[in-house]
Amino acid sequence: MIVVGSDHGGLELKAAIKRLLVDRGVAVEDCGTDNGDSVDYPDFGIRVARKVSDGAAEKGILFCGTGIGMSIVANKFPRVRAALATDPFMARMAKEHNNANILVLGGRVLNEETARQMVCTWLDSTFEGGRHQGRLDKIAALEKELMK
Template sequence: MIIALGSDHAGFPLKEEIKNHLQQKGIEYKDYGCYSIESVDYPDIAETVALAVVQGQCDKGILVCGTGIGVSIAANKVPGIRAALCGDVFSAKASVEHNDANILTMGQRVTGPGLAIEIVDAWLAAAFLGDRHKRRVDKITALDRKYGRCLSEEKIDGQ
């Protein structure tokens, strides 16, 4: 398994904690930035990580910003991504089991490093349950196809 990692400047310290944890566990990762606390725009990093996941370069992704909200919103704009903002272990596990989440997002300013590591471990250990949940995830995929196709064929806001 290869994990795509990314953060903006506000999430950089927590991303580094997660990266060290993955190294200690022998889990392969690719770090898509940022690489310091110098200001960057989180949508750029979220898009890069999301594309690495949907294009198969990485199996899953983890994104961190100040709250986890911005990177979650941005990553979920990429068809095929199911990014879940998780601030607790139960939600992390359920996001994979029920929603087949392929990107975990967290917030540096709202989640301490100890809890973040527990969330990462639970998220990585969880497996999609399929069954009735597959039907629901298939409906999410259908929305990606329906609206992703429409947006690529039509001009947005008259542009």
């Protein structure tokens, strides 16, 4: 299952990506927002990031106007590796090198076709492990130290 969430700035792109995921046979849980009224992005980023952090969902996708705000809030959670991507190469590297479990997309900076390519690339890519795992282990150790 993939959890998705957006503020008003990412609402339209979230709807398009939800359709893509369903078409691919992926179970989707939508954590909001569900209308175009102005809302605070942290409220929805928290919902998605908490589910990924707690293991209730394996992956998430967040959307806001630029993706910056959602990236900041999601990366406050332990075990979350949220990656803001702006093209398919970044989406691939987010998975292959960083094993990103949340992809963040900007609804005001991406067109639908590019976003669809990015999500497919991220989903179809595989974490390479090796030297990249050692780097993630350092991040995990830092999280553990900071949580004391």
